[in-house]
Amino acid sequence: MKTPYDKDKYFLFLIIVGLGLATAWSWGTFQEGHLFIQFPQLLSISPERAFFFFPLFNAIFFTLMAKYTFFFNGNKFFKQLLLFSIFSLFLLLPRTPSHLSIWMDFASILIASAALALFDGGWMWLGTNLSPQKAVLVFSAANMLASLIMAVHPWFPPSFLLLITGAFPLVSALFWGKSFNFSFSSSELPHLRPQTSFKGKWFAPLHFGLAIRIFLFFLACSIFHHHILSSSGTETISHFFFSELMYGAGALTAALLVYKIPKIKLRHIYILAQILIGTGFLLISPFYGFSGWISILPITLLQFGFGCFGAYAWATLVGLASRAPKEHALSVASKGLALIAGSVFIGQNLIFLLNSISEIWKIPNNQLLWVAGVISLLLAGLFFHDNPETFANENLDKQEKHGLAPLSQTERHHLLLLPYDLTKQETKIALLLAENLNNSEICDSLNISENTLKTHLRNIYRKTKASGREDVQRIFS
Secondary structure, eight states: OOOGGGGOHHHHHHHHHHHHHHHHHHIIIIITOHHHHHOGGGOSSOHHHHHHHHHHHHHHHHHHHHHOGGGOOHHHHHHHHHHHHHHGGGGGOOOOSSHHHHHHHHHHHHHHHHHHHHHHHHHHHHHTTSOHHHHHHHHHHHHHHHHHHHHHGGGSOHHHHHHHHHHHHHHHHHHHHHHHHHHSOGGGOOOOOOOGGGTTOTTTTSOHHHHHHHHHHHHHHHHIIIIIGGGSSOOSHHHHHHHHHHHHHHHHHHHHHHHHOTTOOHHHHHHHHHHHHHHHHHHHHHHTTOOSGGGHHHHHHHHHHHHHHHHHHHHHHHHHHHHSOHHHHHHHHHHHHHHHHHHHHHHHHHHHHHHHHHHHHTOOHHHHHHHHHHHHHHHHHHTOOOOTTTOTTSOHHHHHHTTOOOOOHHHHHHHHHHHHTOOHHHHHHHHHHHTTOOHHHHHHHHTOOHHHHHHHHHHHHHHHTOSSHHHHHHHHO
């Protein structure tokens, strides 16, 4: 279903640039560490140790955001983004190795992980104002912008590079504030609170199979980015430029397929990503040690495949979050992002474990790691069974036509209830309206009075922002 924001170019521009700058900042600092490679004086501990703790803290902050969303209403959220964007300048202070500088490093990691959680969660939350198809296109355009920034950043003068990197989160925060004020009127500022129906279900509303699939894919991504990429011939600027662009190109290609081809399903994007990444991992070993452009082939496939999977994951998480009431959308998005950060942290531990095994058994660690990457993808394939809850951007009729288990009336009611926070009785009335029943027929069907029906109708119009009966029929037909 399209939303009024899908066609507003100003709103789309704000999200693309704001999310793109936040993404470039995170890639440049602790998420991938490109800035620290060029400026080792910015860290007194090794980059590997910093990257080990960062996803752990990031996952913890996402989990806190999912649980304590009452702390993140609109005005507070904007101030928090501004505050952390200023604190992030702390990352750019050079330091010499000492006991104090080590504590400064850990403070930097904490600040950066909290800031990234706020930015990622906040931009995904605003993305739920868009249809899932448009949201994934906007996400991919933002990632393409971040890829371009990272691809050209080795050519920036050092002082200018530090200056613009420090400015990225501040500009992104200002763009977020404009986007929020644009998408929520002052009377609609949601006071966020935990979704009580999620208690006792850590992954809810993510289907367990989907959660495992995302976990295994980002486990493979962690293995690639923290070892293989650094040891497979990408040391030249030309190789770096090309490999960085491939991630954005993969995300944009997948998004255009979803956006332009109505019949395509997210599982097709998933299959494409799995084929590309699996082939890339299989080619790492035979291509290892080659020089020149031929060495970039497996990395190209891996980066392009991870871009496709990033678009798939974003579309799925935004789709699930957009089905929840606005005050719960941030909680849903943060749970998915916590899962991703947690899988990267476990991937880091797996790398250390495999490196230890390599030293003990005298096996080349390159071979162990690419085998681990292939195995993680094969395991993801075991959780290939999909249900209607997994792919939130497909309409209900489309899901039933493509061989998924038919939805029961109770499941249909549940899915229709989520986006508008209707009660079960209000949902039943909305469905009967969609069948063109008049008031007396609805009263007879539900055994309620005319006055009770009118009260329910007023609530339905208010919650769905419908102007009248015809609007409700269009929404729930």
